[in-house]
Amino acid sequence: MHKHDQENEQKLVAITGANRGLGLAMSVRCAALGWSVIAGCRRPSEATDLQRLAQKHIASVDIVECDVLSEASIVQFAAKVAVARPHLDLLVNNAGYLDRSDPRLDDAKSVSVTTAFQVNALAPLLLTRELLPQLRAAPMSRIANISSAMGCLGLEQRPDSYGYRMSKAALNMFTVNLASELASTNIVVLALHPGWVKTDMGGTVAPVHVEDAVAGLLEQMMTADKGRSGRIVRYDGMLLPY
Template sequence: MQRILITGANRGLGLEFATQLLARGAHVVATCRDPAKANALNHLAAAHPGRLHVLPLDVSQPATIDELVRETALVFDGLDTLINNAGVLVPGERFGSLDVQTMEHTFRVNAVGPVLVTQACADLLRRGTTPKVANVSSQLGSIGHCGSFGTPSYSISKAALNMGMVQLAHALEPDGIPVLLLHPGWARTDMGGPNAQVDPAVAVAGMLREIDALTLKTSGRFRDWQGHDLPW
């Protein structure tokens, strides 16, 4: 039985990751900032007793990361896959009115948080069976794809996430732990909005195929849910 940790799992892609992985028979720890308010995730846990554990985590707060690892170690004696999914996008940013609070918070959640979560989970991953780290990034973090001004805090933070995880791919290579960056497409979630093009179930199924195929030979790559390499 695979042991999997998913951050930001109370809705959207994170919830869909949990749903599909449970359907495969996996044992999942799913995190969110406020488990008491994560109704859909708690209903999913009730439907899979003993296989889905909902734990609190705010990836922007290092103390909650440390506590998550302590609690996860009580559930799992090793970790097979870490999925860094938690993220934030603040809409409506305009050039001329960018503010430091929005940019700093977005950077902490989208870039710093996943790096620190991965670092904190390294010992559990080392005890996993063919352990892997997957990160939900975005094409908006691709400098090569940037053709206009938009969502600057989000885009900048995802570009930083990409570099952070390439760094960790090198750091974790001696332990046999590959790292992958994934673009889910423009998915119909609360973040993506109702006009988005990709159904969340399709996006997650595609990303899981990429995670399944991940090896040390492909560690550090930036790919989309359809299996295409993306420019940095």
């Protein structure tokens, strides 16, 4: 099979925050499943784990700069995705920001809350806006917003991490709104809760291993039908209340 023919058959996923944690593990697993991967990260030259992955899958993993705090960087990232392929099968809005130094209201800092909203809520909206033509062009495509149960108003919440919780609640609303706007299209929109996972963000005491979270998240993303569009799904498939 020519490389060109092979590429035409491969599905394409774009992932933000792909240099470490869940984003890196999703990139590794998608590549192993035979997908083409566009792995977005802030500093490609420092993303050594991603570079190793790209060397292993030289024809199917591309590392592309994407700082989701910059609209210009988001637009440029989307343009590179569009050049790579006219169809995008899966967009994973994964990059996330949690400032552990502002757990209580007394500690809350404007810059930290603003950054949380920019990274966790605004960036997924901007990147989705930019990539909508490519998502529409695929026979069936999915938008996966990596959210958190910490942003669910319907679940009991501890009083901490205001910026993170508020911004993930906003991401959840974006998911519901977008699913409604895209109801009659080929695009499924999901919010996903990875569980409490052993990453830099989740910490070492987190009970869920990265590989288990990622296997479950990708299974949910890759199989979700229109019936699930607009819902928030845990990595093991359980629907959560918003």
